[in-house]
Amino acid sequence: MLNLLPSEPRAALTHLLRWSLLASAVALLAGAASALFLFLLQRATALHGQHPWLVWLLPLAGFAVGWIYLRIGSQVEAGNNLLLDEIRDPRATIPLRMAPLVLGATVVSHLFGASVGREGTAVQMGGALADQLAHRLGLAAEERRLLLMTGISAGFASVFGTPMAGAVFGLEVLSIGCINYAAMLPCLIAALLADQTGLLLGIHHTHYAVAWIPPLSAWTICATMIAGVLFGLTAMLFARATHAAGAAMKRWIAYPPLRPLCGGLLIALAAYCLPVQAYLGLGLPTIMAAFQQMLPPWDFFGKMIFTILSLGSGFKGGEVTPLFYIGATLGNALAPVLHLPFSFLAGLGFVAVFAGAANTPLASALMAMELFGAEIGIYALLACVVSYACSGHTGIYRAQRVGQAKFST
Amino acid sequence: MLNLLPSEPRAALTHLLRWSLLASAVALLAGAASALFLFLLQRATALHGQHPWLVWLLPLAGFAVGWIYLRIGSQVEAGNNLLLDEIRDPRATIPLRMAPLVLGATVVSHLFGASVGREGTAVQMGGALADQLAHRLGLAAEERRLLLMTGISAGFASVFGTPMAGAVFGLEVLSIGCINYAAMLPCLIAALLADQTGLLLGIHHTHYAVAWIPPLSAWTICATMIAGVLFGLTAMLFARATHAAGAAMKRWIAYPPLRPLCGGLLIALAAYCLPVQAYLGLGLPTIMAAFQQMLPPWDFFGKMIFTILSLGSGFKGGEVTPLFYIGATLGNALAPVLHLPFSFLAGLGFVAVFAGAANTPLASALMAMELFGAEIGIYALLACVVSYACSGHTGIYRAQRVGQAKFST
Numbered sequence: 001m002l003n004l005l006p007s008e009p010r011a012a013l014t015h016l017l018r019w020s021l022l023a024s025a026v027a028l029l030a031g032a033a034s035a036l037f038l039f040l041l042q043r044a045t046a047l048h049g050q051h052p053w054l055v056w057l058l059p060l061a062g063f064a065v066g067w068i069y070l071r072i073g074s075q076v077e078a079g080n081n082l083l084l085d086e087i088r089d090p091r092a093t094i095p096l097r098m099a100p101l102v103l104g105a106t107v108v109s110h111l112f113g114a115s116v117g118r119e120g121t122a123v124q125m126g127g128a129l130a131d132q133l134a135h136r137l138g139l140a141a142e143e144r145r146l147l148l149m150t151g152i153s154a155g156f157a158s159v160f161g162t163p164m165a166g167a168v169f170g171l172e173v174l175s176i177g178c179i180n181y182a183a184m185l186p187c188l189i190a191a192l193l194a195d196q197t198g199l200l201l202g203i204h205h206t207h208y209a210v211a212w213i214p215p216l217s218a219w220t221i222c223a224t225m226i227a228g229v230l231f232g233l234t235a236m237l238f239a240r241a242t243h244a245a246g247a248a249m250k251r252w253i254a255y256p257p258l259r260p261l262c263g264g265l266l267i268a269l270a271a272y273c274l275p276v277q278a279y280l281g282l283g284l285p286t287i288m289a290a291f292q293q294m295l296p297p298w299d300f301f302g303k304m305i306f307t308i309l310s311l312g313s314g315f316k317g318g319e320v321t322p323l324f325y326i327g328a329t330l331g332n333a334l335a336p337v338l339h340l341p342f343s344f345l346a347g348l349g350f351v352a353v354f355a356g357a358a359n360t361p362l363a364s365a366l367m368a369m370e371l372f373g374a375e376i377g378i379y380a381l382l383a384c385v386v387s388y389a390c391s392g393h394t395g396i397y398r399a400q401r402v403g404q405a406k407f408s409t
Numbered sequence: 410m411l412n413l414l415p416s417e418p419r420a421a422l423t424h425l426l427r428w429s430l431l432a433s434a435v436a437l438l439a440g441a442a443s444a445l446f447l448f449l450l451q452r453a454t455a456l457h458g459q460h461p462w463l464v465w466l467l468p469l470a471g472f473a474v475g476w477i478y479l480r481i482g483s484q485v486e487a488g489n490n491l492l493l494d495e496i497r498d499p500r501a502t503i504p505l506r507m508a509p510l511v512l513g514a515t516v517v518s519h520l521f522g523a524s525v526g527r528e529g530t531a532v533q534m535g536g537a538l539a540d541q542l543a544h545r546l547g548l549a550a551e552e553r554r555l556l557l558m559t560g561i562s563a564g565f566a567s568v569f570g571t572p573m574a575g576a577v578f579g580l581e582v583l584s585i586g587c588i589n590y591a592a593m594l595p596c597l598i599a600a601l602l603a604d605q606t607g608l609l610l611g612i613h614h615t616h617y618a619v620a621w622i623p624p625l626s627a628w629t630i631c632a633t634m635i636a637g638v639l640f641g642l643t644a645m646l647f648a649r650a651t652h653a654a655g656a657a658m659k660r661w662i663a664y665p666p667l668r669p670l671c672g673g674l675l676i677a678l679a680a681y682c683l684p685v686q687a688y689l690g691l692g693l694p695t696i697m698a699a700f701q702q703m704l705p706p707w708d709f710f711g712k713m714i715f716t717i718l719s720l721g722s723g724f725k726g727g728e729v730t731p732l733f734y735i736g737a738t739l740g741n742a743l744a745p746v747l748h749l750p751f752s753f754l755a756g757l758g759f760v761a762v763f764a765g766a767a768n769t770p771l772a773s774a775l776m777a778m779e780l781f782g783a784e785i786g787i788y789a790l791l792a793c794v795v796s797y798a799c800s801g802h803t804g805i806y807r808a809q810r811v812g813q814a815k816f817s818t
């Protein structure tokens with residue numbers, strides 16, 4: 001038997017032990033950072049809820065954040081894209097300041113009512129902390145790449161409470177159309193332990209319940225595919241419009257801190273003139289409501305406008321929770337047209353718009369099973385894969401490269 | 410909005426419609442073939458159960474199958490490996506005879522008590538039928554590759570009743586360490602519809618119940634990783650020993666039909682001298698028992714010996730159901746050592762030995778959720794990824810290439 005088991009298993013066990021330790025360290029750092037972030041985020045969201053007039057300070061807050069990033073954050077301004085670029089083409093250690101800057105800036109975004117998410121923050125904190133660790137341990141370039149990927153997985157997993165989705169997200173986000181398994185074990189350990197660290201530190205994640213999952217039939221399969229197409233086109237529209245808004249802001253306004261000031265002003269004015277409170281901030285109550293009752297069919301579009309404006313003008317945070325919101329409300333709105341239960345379609349939209357926008361269909365389908373149970377799995381995978389196929393080759397992360405075209409044209 | 414949605418979505422929708430039709434056609438063919446196969450398999454297994462003396466005819470049956478393959482099946486003898494080679498490097502249409510030959514040969518294996526599986530048969534029938542379709546439709550090489558992959562997914566999904574695992578298996582099985590998403594949508598549609606076709610034609614799949622899944626803790630995570638290492642080493646041992654047995658048979662016995670004759674004789678003699686009835690054939694009752702009661706700790710080893718002998722001497726079928734058996738009984742045997750429930754460890758072993766031997770960790774983890782529910786997901790993914798990391802770079806499919814090393818050495 002020993003002849004059949006030569007040096008290969010020994011190398012595998014060394015790899016397993018080494019990366020269990022390294023990934024655990026990243027998990028502790030990223031999980032604790034996510035716990036602090038979610039705690040502050042909850043306080044900021046609650047404060048904004050009690051004092052809606054805070055939105056009038058959004059332009060000033062945007063200016064302050066823009067000014068701070070201009071003075072001390074220009075190296076880390078690219079955020080998630082910087083992480084992806086460093087993983088693909090390692091150059092210099094990511095400055096540790098990325099973590100506190102994005103944490104502070106995101107909490108400010110939410111306190112004053114910008115419509116942004118949180119995965120960007122968690123992923124950037126995880127990545128920056130992992131890279132500091134790689135630097136201090138003197139890891140070689142290849143191992144540094146893996147450790148950065150574990151930071152992404154750990155951040156994602158702990159902020160959403162979805163370790164399987166976090167593990168696969170760290171692999172899928174690098175390029176469109178292919179994944180590489182070399183980092184799978186480290187990313188999974190980091191994701192699992194970061195989530196557990198967050199839970200131990202008192203994180204509570206929102207619970208969404210899909211009331212009823214219809215049995216498979218010709219119609220439910222067709223309807224899921226039709227919904228998947230719409231989710232994918234929405235994802236494409238969102239990604240392109242966010243990039244277009246950012247480019248236009250840069251063209252029109254030369255001094256960076258003025259961009260979020262203008263964006264904040266527009267958001268504040270809109271919030272004054274229109275009943276759009278539900279589109280500001282993270283929007284968890286509306287996401288939950290999309291699983292519980294019928295909502296106005298324009299909610300997904302309203303959230304999209306406010307998020308494009310917030311992100312395009314330079315507010316910090318992330319895209320993913322707004323994408324959950326857009327997807328869940330769009331799914332909810334499609335229920336009467338597709339003759340399917342609204343909470344079921346809200347669940348599909350929740351993950352599938354994200355799948356198309358981030359080009360992460362497997363992570364998204366795993367997330368659906370982690371959040372809503374295994375029974376939705378095959379529908380979620382179908383919706384996510386169709387959305388991915390229809391969302392084009394430009395996602396929300398500009399640094400993501402096309403590894404493999406989605407289809408031959 | 411139309412400016413934001415140029416030709417790309419149109420191309421995506423064309424791709425979606427075209428591949429929905431093509432994949433549906435493959436699904437109908439592969440699903441019907443799997444249904445016929447499972448029906449015959451059930452009859453053969455029942456007959457063998459009523460007449461255990463049939464094992465004395467196993468040498469003759471092996472000779473007959475070997476002779477038929479020698480006379481008319483030499484082009485398709487390579488089985489699954491031929492499919493993988495054709496997908497990687499398309500040369501000639503796979504002869505349609507692959508389907509009836511492997512179907513008949515597998516049913517004969519089971520009727521007379523060889524220890525083989527069934528995924529090879531389903532996958533080869535799916536692949537051969539898909540390639541006939543590609544040939545008749547005059548598809549170009551690239552589309553033919555995709556259609557062959559849909560055949561693999563459709564066969565796998567319909568024979569096990571696990572569409573998500575089938576879809577991802579078709580992507581993962583080609584190379585070790587990386588997957589490519591170009592075939593994801595076609596494979597998923599084919600897997601989903603082939604499974605539904607099988608169900609409509611009356612297929613019933615065995616139901617395995619994991620009685621209790623322990624909550625995550627430091628110990629359950631460590632124990633799952635330890636079990637994953639053992640599952641991976643077992644997978645490596647199985648793959649290497651099967652290849653070694655096949656090579657030795659070829660070295661010792663020049664005339665191919667004599668190999669299964671000798672293998673069959675050894676199996677029949679062992680069945681006469683020892684109480685090894687449970688190691689013959691598919692072994693579903695023992696797999697089920699591994700979820701319901703403690704079993705002798707040597708069961709996994711006994712099944713391994715009989716399967717290595719059966720496959721190594723040239724009986725047709727597949728490796729996967731024996732791997733489920735080996736994994737479930739090994740997990741069952743580990744329960745007292747690891748202080749975890751035996752049905753839980755049986756479920757992990759069921760998928761994780763397969764994950765290591767076939768190098769398909771994502772498909773295997775999805776299968777765990779499809780069979781045992783979402784709650785086992787994170788444990789199953791961990792066990793499968795650890796098993797995959799520890800199982801070396803030689804799996805059960807020799808035509809599988811290393812796309813990306815599992816770890817740097």
